Amino acid sequence: MSNGLKHFGTAILAIVAALLLVHPAAAESTLDKILSAKKLRVAIDVANPPFGVLDKSGEPDGSDVAVARQLAKDLGAEIEFVQVPSTGRIPALLAGRADVTIASISVTTDRAKAVMYCNPNGALSITIFAPQSVRIKVPADLVGKRVGITRATLEEATVPKMAPEGTKIVWFDDLASTVQALLSGQVDAAAMTAFAEKTVSDANPAKHLENKLLVTTAFYGPIVRPGDFELRQWINTWIFINTQNGTLAAIYKKYTGIDLPPLPTF
Amino acid sequence: MHYAFHFNVVWDHWRELAEGAWLTIELSSLAMVIGLALATVCAYAKATGPAAVRWTIAAYVEVIRNTPFLVQIFIIYFSLPALGISVDANAAALAAMVVNFGAYGTEILRSGIESVAHGQIDAARALGLTRLQTFRHVVLFPALKTVFPALASQFILLMLASSVVSAISAVELTAVTNSLQSTTFRPFEFYFVATGLYLAMALGFRAIFGAIYWSVFMHGQRS
Numbered sequence: 001m002s003n004g005l006k007h008f009g010t011a012i013l014a015i016v017a018a019l020l021l022v023h024p025a026a027a028e029s030t031l032d033k034i035l036s037a038k039k040l041r042v043a044i045d046v047a048n049p050p051f052g053v054l055d056k057s058g059e060p061d062g063s064d065v066a067v068a069r070q071l072a073k074d075l076g077a078e079i080e081f082v083q084v085p086s087t088g089r090i091p092a093l094l095a096g097r098a099d100v101t102i103a104s105i106s107v108t109t110d111r112a113k114a115v116m117y118c119n120p121n122g123a124l125s126i127t128i129f130a131p132q133s134v135r136i137k138v139p140a141d142l143v144g145k146r147v148g149i150t151r152a153t154l155e156e157a158t159v160p161k162m163a164p165e166g167t168k169i170v171w172f173d174d175l176a177s178t179v180q181a182l183l184s185g186q187v188d189a190a191a192m193t194a195f196a197e198k199t200v201s202d203a204n205p206a207k208h209l210e211n212k213l214l215v216t217t218a219f220y221g222p223i224v225r226p227g228d229f230e231l232r233q234w235i236n237t238w239i240f241i242n243t244q245n246g247t248l249a250a251i252y253k254k255y256t257g258i259d260l261p262p263l264p265t266f
Numbered sequence: 267m268h269y270a271f272h273f274n275v276v277w278d279h280w281r282e283l284a285e286g287a288w289l290t291i292e293l294s295s296l297a298m299v300i301g302l303a304l305a306t307v308c309a310y311a312k313a314t315g316p317a318a319v320r321w322t323i324a325a326y327v328e329v330i331r332n333t334p335f336l337v338q339i340f341i342i343y344f345s346l347p348a349l350g351i352s353v354d355a356n357a358a359a360l361a362a363m364v365v366n367f368g369a370y371g372t373e374i375l376r377s378g379i380e381s382v383a384h385g386q387i388d389a390a391r392a393l394g395l396t397r398l399q400t401f402r403h404v405v406l407f408p409a410l411k412t413v414f415p416a417l418a419s420q421f422i423l424l425m426l427a428s429s430v431v432s433a434i435s436a437v438e439l440t441a442v443t444n445s446l447q448s449t450t451f452r453p454f455e456f457y458f459v460a461t462g463l464y465l466a467m468a469l470g471f472r473a474i475f476g477a478i479y480w481s482v483f484m485h486g487q488r489s
Contacts, residue, residue, distance in 0.1 A: 114451030152448030
């Protein structure tokens with residue numbers, strides 16, 4: 001009888017042990033998944049020069065893309081680009097279509113409510129520019145003017161706050177449309193990064209575009225899904241190493257033409 | 267993957283969503299009425315006009331039906347200022363939708379017109395009715411009745427396609443949704459609700475078209 005019970009107890013223990021063995025110890029982290037699949041999915045925005053563009057053969061290029069390629073290489077993973085418009089940079093990440101977004105996404109407290117920032121890997125300025133003939137000297141001059149901005153960008157987060165009441169803000173879904181609206185005269189002025197402004201001005205000398213107002217300067221960094229602490233820590237380590245060895249500065253200089261300012265950490 | 271849904275954010279912005287949905291309804295309805303008038307004129311001219319007119323209309327219909335709506339919108343919005351015409355995004359969107367619906371409507375009406383028995387047209391002509399009178403009194407009404415379901419479907423497609431006019435800064439439902447999701451970072455909540463609103467609008471319009479069909483074409487009909 002007691003022998004029978006003992007056997008029964010042993011059998012139960014064996015079954016429990018077997019269940020414990022086959023059951024995964026804990027949910028796999030995103031970093032574990034990347035390492036075991038040897039594939040890193042990076043959301044990028046290729047309509048945002050000089051951070052993300054398509055080169056002549058249609059391949060992604062730009063400073064964000066160069067950073068992403070180097071990061072994947074050092075991680076020992078094959079890179080898979082997930083091309084998104086500016087409005088898709090956070091949704092693609094949250095929907096699990098990408099493991100990380102590297103798309104010059106400026107650090108703001110509002111965005112940090114939805115995603116986790118890694119340490120900054122670059123800096124950018126938002127400026128308002130317009131043809132020479134449009135008179136804008138101070139923010140008050142924006143009253144009555146149509147100012148084009150792109151959704152889901154730092155300009156969307158800052159321009160409406162600095163523009164005086166009476167400014168007609170016009171929203172576009174991507175930078176290309178904002179630029180086209182400025183060039184075609186559908187808006188009087190447009191806000192974008194100083195780098196994008198330079199690209200547009202250089203490509204259209206006949207329009208006599210000039211810088212009018214500095215809106216803000218901000219740092220940008222990679223973003224990961226909330227809770228992906230392991231991946232964030234690895235990327236921060238990567239940013240630390242590549243700040244020290246000059247790789248980030250070299251990439252930044254190559255694509256923007258200016259020196260990378262000292263990068264803060266948090 | 268974990269995602270915590272926060273639908274209360276959506277209700278905080280119901281007014282903006284309602285305004286966006288209303289602009290979608292306004293743009294679509296206006297484009298339907300003006301586009302249908304355009305289509306009727308084109309279908310009439312294509313059926314009875316001289317060769318040059320017929321070819322011009324055929325070219326218009328084929329160009330519009332075989333190019334993407336988004337491209338048509340961009341061309342209208344970005345090229346108008348070059349012609350010295352200053353219009354805001356909503357007007358440009360409406361123009362693009364009218365041109366688009368006009369082309370599809372022409373083709374739909376043409377099939378309706380061709381379905382009217384030739385004997386009826388001959389009879390009308392024999393009674394001394396002019397071409398225009400024949401078209402108005404003998405051809406148009408039965409033609410419209412035949413193609414009404416197809417026109418209604420095309421209208422629903424137009425309303426759903428209007429979601430791309432956010433690309434030229436018209437602030438309809440999709441534009442509002444894009445703005446709200448990009449400032450609140452709650453994409454799924456807002457896209458779910460926008461999907462629901464489009465579905466509701468499409469079903470609502472279907473019901474309205476059903477009522478129109480019944481009251482205009484079926485009500486009081488003896489045969």
